[in-house]
Amino acid sequence: MTLDPELPFRTRISPLFLPREMAEPPPLDHGATRPNLKRRHALLINPFYPKDPRTSFGKHVLTPTLALTSVAGATPAPWTVEYFDENLLQGRPPADPLPEVVGITVHLTFAQRAYELARWYRERGSFVVLGGLHALSCPEEVAPHADALAIGDGVQLWPEILRDVEAGRLRPHYEAMYETDYRLDPPARRTLLPRDSFLTTTSVIATRGCHNRCGFCYLATNGLRMPYRMRDAEQVAREISDDGQAYVVFIDNNLGSRREYLHELCAALQKIGIIWSAAVTLDVTDDPRLIRAMALSGCTGVFVGFESLSDANIQHARKRSPRADDYARRVRLFHDNGIQVNGSFVLGFDDDRRDVFARTASWIEENRLECATFHILTPYPGTPLFREMETADRLLHRDWSRYDTGHVVFRPKHLTPEELLHGYHWMYQHLFSWPSIWQRRPSDVRAVAPYLAMSLLYKKSNRFWHFLIKHRLTHVAWHPLVEWNRVRHQGFRRRLAAKPIPGLDPCGVPSQAESSVRAGTVISAGV
Ligand code: B12
Numbered sequence: 001m002t003l004d005p006e007l008p009f010r011t012r013i014s015p016l017f018l019p020r021e022m023a024e025p026p027p028l029d030h031g032a033t034r035p036n037l038k039r040r041h042a043l044l045i046n047p048f049y050p051k052d053p054r055t056s057f058g059k060h061v062l063t064p065t066l067a068l069t070s071v072a073g074a075t076p077a078p079w080t081v082e083y084f085d086e087n088l089l090q091g092r093p094p095a096d097p098l099p100e101v102v103g104i105t106v107h108l109t110f111a112q113r114a115y116e117l118a119r120w121y122r123e124r125g126s127f128v129v130l131g132g133l134h135a136l137s138c139p140e141e142v143a144p145h146a147d148a149l150a151i152g153d154g155v156q157l158w159p160e161i162l163r164d165v166e167a168g169r170l171r172p173h174y175e176a177m178y179e180t181d182y183r184l185d186p187p188a189r190r191t192l193l194p195r196d197s198f199l200t201t202t203s204v205i206a207t208r209g210c211h212n213r214c215g216f217c218y219l220a221t222n223g224l225r226m227p228y229r230m231r232d233a234e235q236v237a238r239e240i241s242d243d244g245q246a247y248v249v250f251i252d253n254n255l256g257s258r259r260e261y262l263h264e265l266c267a268a269l270q271k272i273g274i275i276w277s278a279a280v281t282l283d284v285t286d287d288p289r290l291i292r293a294m295a296l297s298g299c300t301g302v303f304v305g306f307e308s309l310s311d312a313n314i315q316h317a318r319k320r321s322p323r324a325d326d327y328a329r330r331v332r333l334f335h336d337n338g339i340q341v342n343g344s345f346v347l348g349f350d351d352d353r354r355d356v357f358a359r360t361a362s363w364i365e366e367n368r369l370e371c372a373t374f375h376i377l378t379p380y381p382g383t384p385l386f387r388e389m390e391t392a393d394r395l396l397h398r399d400w401s402r403y404d405t406g407h408v409v410f411r412p413k414h415l416t417p418e419e420l421l422h423g424y425h426w427m428y429q430h431l432f433s434w435p436s437i438w439q440r441r442p443s444d445v446r447a448v449a450p451y452l453a454m455s456l457l458y459k460k461s462n463r464f465w466h467f468l469i470k471h472r473l474t475h476v477a478w479h480p481l482v483e484w485n486r487v488r489h490q491g492f493r494r495r496l497a498a499k500p501i502p503g504l505d506p507c508g509v510p511s512q513a514e515s516s517v518r519a520g521t522v523i524s525a526g527v
């Protein structure tokens with residue numbers, strides 16, 4: 001059923017549960033004591049960022065960022081290294097003994113918190129190294145807050161930085177791009193992670209880069225050189241097995257940029273009996289055999305950046321993507337192989353008008369996307385979109401903390417900033433409501449109960465998430481459900497393997513025909 005385009009504007013947005021600890025970082029202790037400095041000890045910090053109560057609090061503990069565990073993996077002997085994520089609600093980061101080096105990852109949304117932490121540790125005598133996406137896109141802004149700035153690939157830079165600290169010759173600026181042979185990188189050090197705090201600690205990366213360069217994506221940041229690189233598929237499977245978790249999240253920008261590689265990876269994953277999810281672009285469905293191979297290797301969910309249902313918006317963003325009127329057929333190819341689709345949509349493009357919200361929500365419901373994620377168009381500094389908005393004088397401010405895709409930071413073309421924000425809030429309120437969840441249930445009756453259970457936990461349980469996160473119960477609470485799904489999925493794979501591949505005609509040629517297999521399973525990428 002198509003929703004009335006004015007429905008969002010007639011609907012009141014309800015206030016939501018947002019405990020203080022989810023909105024504000026833990027206060028730092030400004031007492032005068034100077035703790036003992038521990039030489040050759042490094043602390044890596046993922047700073048606090050405020051949570052948007054419209055989305056699931058669960059998304060923050062689904063799986064950890066790989067930024068700091070990757071850097072930690074490159075720590076040279078005899079250095080020791082520790083990890084602290086302020087978002088796990090365990091208070092302020094450790095300071096006694098005081099680490100000789102503190103490495104902090106900086107994104108634009110939590111840059112201020114990173115600077116606050118940097119000042120605090122520097123005042124007490126640690127060397128502070130700042131790295132991450134914001135160090136790359138705004139080095140002049142970040143540099144004054146650090147003893148050393150790491151621009152680009154920290155895996156290459158970290159050993160050199162620590163050796164320079166040891167030798168007393170730390171430089172203010174280090175830089176390395178992503179052009180090395182990815183297979184030679186040391187594995188991420190996941191043993192540093194608090195395992196109880198995450199649904200799965202196995203965030204893994206197999207490739208870097210993307211065959212697209214959309215104007216709004218951080219991959220289009222000025223100065224970033226990231227050619228598409230792939231790791232050895234067997235090496236990736238080994239790394240996954242070593243972490244011993246049932247569910248794995250690939251954090252690659254686009255796992256499907258090279259289809260022949262993804263085929264290879266699926267063959268390696270099929271042997272280890274896990275379930276997994278990943279971000280891919282919709283063009284992977286050009287190859288129906290690949291979608292089948294993904295399902296048979298344990299893929300239960302994909303995160304797909306549809307971005308917009310308007311071809312004009314897609315062209316403006318310079319994204320090479322199938323036409324919007326072919327999205328539905330392609331979604332069916334995933335569903336017919338039991339793969340859930342978490343669709344990511346950007347709101348506020350130049351072709352978006354008041355009807356964009358109801359139209360997008362109707363489409364999501366008609367095509368039964370199990371999950372959807374919304375982003376207000378956000379021009380990240382250093383990207384073509386940022387330059388375009390700046391030149392046209394459309395930026396409203398440069399308060400980076402609100403460049404989090406949950407606030408309006410530019411003047412939209414056919415909407416007011418208030419309409420855009422209201423529409424964004426309505427999208428979550430509407431799509432996370434029970435009637436909408438019910439409408440999008442899988443058509444395979446066996447998959448309905450797990451779908452509803454996951455929806456309840458993921459979309460309707462922020463109070464519960466807060467409790468789980470605070471008491472480090474995330475893994476314990478989720479593990480049985482994940483394991484149950486892994487076992488179920490293995491049975492599903494055996495049945496699926498015996499069925500014809502949807503989207504191929506009897507001669508094995510890709511067709512536009514409807515398919516006959518229908519299944520459903522459970523976990524979606526969620527990020
Ligand atoms: C996992 C992930 C998450 C997780 C965990 C986030 C967290 N900070 O804890 C969750 C799901 C919670 C999440 C949420 C969000 N995310 Co996010 N996320 C990612 C994702 C998929 C992977 C990150 C990762 O592990 N990368 C791999 C590591 C190895 O790369 P890296 O981070 O660049 O780190 C390397 C270097 O930068 C450097 N480095 C980094 N830190 C440091 C520190 C030191 C000391 C040194 C020496 C080097 C160094 O070395 C590393 C190794 O080379 C990325 C996309 C991607 N594929 O990168 C998006 C991404 C980082 N997220 C993004 C966004 C926008 C968000 C949200 C705001 C979205 C939303 N509205 O909900 C939220 C809020 C979080 C926030 N404020 O940061 C954007 C950031 C854009 C930007 N320009 O800042 C990205 C790039 C996605 C995108 N394509 O737009 N995210």
Ligand code: SF4
Nearest residue numbers: 210212213214217253
């Ligand atoms: S397809 Fe996705 S990952 Fe690739 S450039 Fe576009 S937004 Fe970035």
